[in-house]
Amino acid sequence: MSDSTQHKRGVHTRLAHSGYDPHDFHGFVNPPVVHASTVLFPDAHTMATRNQKYLYGTRGTPTTDALNQAMTELEGAAGTLTVPTGLAAVTVPLLAFLSSGDHLLVTDAVYFPTRSFCDNMLSRMGVKVEYYDPLIGAGISRLMKPNTKAVFTESPGSNTFEMQDIPAIANAAHAAGAIVMMDNSWATPLYFRALDFGVDVSIHAATKYIAGHSDILAGTISANEAAWERLHEAYLQLGCCPGPDDVYNTLRGLRTLGVRLEQHRRNALEIAQWLEGQPGVAQVLHPALESSAGHDIWKRDFSGSSGLFSIVLAGGGKEKAHAFLDALEIVGMGYSWGGYDSLAVHVHLDDRVASRTDYAGPVMRLQIGLEDVDDLRADIERGLAAAARI
Ligand SMILES: *Cc1c(COP(=O)(O)O)cnc(C)c1O
Numbered sequence: 001m002s003d004s005t006q007h008k009r010g011v012h013t014r015l016a017h018s019g020y021d022p023h024d025f026h027g028f029v030n031p032p033v034v035h036a037s038t039v040l041f042p043d044a045h046t047m048a049t050r051n052q053k054y055l056y057g058t059r060g061t062p063t064t065d066a067l068n069q070a071m072t073e074l075e076g077a078a079g080t081l082t083v084p085t086g087l088a089a090v091t092v093p094l095l096a097f098l099s100s101g102d103h104l105l106v107t108d109a110v111y112f113p114t115r116s117f118c119d120n121m122l123s124r125m126g127v128k129v130e131y132y133d134p135l136i137g138a139g140i141s142r143l144m145k146p147n148t149k150a151v152f153t154e155s156p157g158s159n160t161f162e163m164q165d166i167p168a169i170a171n172a173a174h175a176a177g178a179i180v181m182m183d184n185s186w187a188t189p190l191y192f193r194a195l196d197f198g199v200d201v202s203i204h205a206a207t208k209y210i211a212g213h214s215d216i217l218a219g220t221i222s223a224n225e226a227a228w229e230r231l232h233e234a235y236l237q238l239g240c241c242p243g244p245d246d247v248y249n250t251l252r253g254l255r256t257l258g259v260r261l262e263q264h265r266r267n268a269l270e271i272a273q274w275l276e277g278q279p280g281v282a283q284v285l286h287p288a289l290e291s292s293a294g295h296d297i298w299k300r301d302f303s304g305s306s307g308l309f310s311i312v313l314a315g316g317g318k319e320k321a322h323a324f325l326d327a328l329e330i331v332g333m334g335y336s337w338g339g340y341d342s343l344a345v346h347v348h349l350d351d352r353v354a355s356r357t358d359y360a361g362p363v364m365r366l367q368i369g370l371e372d373v374d375d376l377r378a379d380i381e382r383g384l385a386a387a388a389r390i
Helices: 001-009 013-016 044-049 062-076 086-097 112-124 139-142 166-175 226-237 244-255 257-276 295-301 316-326 371-390
Strands: 077-081 105-106 126-131 149-156 180-181 202-204 220-223 281-283 309-311 343-347 363-365
Touching: 013 244, 013 257, 062 220, 062 244, 077 086, 077 226, 086 112, 086 180, 086 202, 086 220, 086 226, 086 244, 105 112, 112 126, 112 149, 126 139, 126 343, 139 166, 149 166, 149 257, 166 180, 220 226, 244 257, 257 281, 257 309, 257 371, 281 363, 316 343, 316 363, 316 371
Parallel strands: 105 126, 105 149, 149 180, 180 202
Antiparallel strands: 077 220, 202 220, 281 309, 309 363, 343 363
């Protein structure tokens, strides 16, 4: 299929068909799950010249190719790599592009394990890590130094959902010669095509919506032409390749991402709008709500909203937060998100250094799943009623 044919196709057609041609493998509609270390060569000359498509299990298989190619088409990228976790999808590009003495700018609303990797491993390796206010926009140019090699973004921000002005940040970063990475897990490539907005490396915790069933860990990294070669080289050096069954199941999840995400979007938005009027809720942090500070940027750049947002309870502390959680019967208490099931967690924001905000009460993150909205609303109502009694 030529590029121009691909471009005319709608996103749901691409979700259903991208990445793999069934006639490449006897017509089976799904790709084979190739368990592989060794790949044989037909003769010594082919082996010496490495003149065949597959060389060794760590360097790719028909299974990884199918997922990577599908993501490449969805992201409009030069290439995609799949790694064993979303966190590895963060760490591999950071390791690929940073060296001792380099300066790295990281959004202060970053996923906590990303911060931990920067503060511990990257710092130990001599990378100077600096956190910036997620709302900084073009003002990031003031933070750029001659040794600034990368700007790490995540929008909306983890737990507090600040929207970043990605095009403005990308312009400023590129003007100063730095590469732009984005943790784009919340929107998926369906709701934000990061590379079209100036991002060089788009990162997904495929564990979340892409795999979508709370049973797979996976990450994808898609890069534009400028970043691809160096990223790919680092991936090969790190030996950070995923298991074939997880890759297969991630592609299986991707095929139905469109319909699942639409229901996450609708359910979450309906619940967020209802929560805005509820006693005991001081604030709803959801970028698709008009009341949200980042709404204009979200509307300008994103084509949808997913199922993860937070509410701020009206006053109180840990006891109120725990009363809310303990009263929930359908919504589970657990980490991660993006699966079919609803989840809630009391989030801690003590790690923030450049964007400390005083919220009126505990911040509760809600992952709205695929259940019936009425049942979820009744469940959250139980939680709010219990919190009100504290
Ligand atoms: C969960 C998450 C990750 C990491 O994904 P894992 O597969 O759990 O390692 C990365 N970024 C964000 C924003 C996440 O929420």
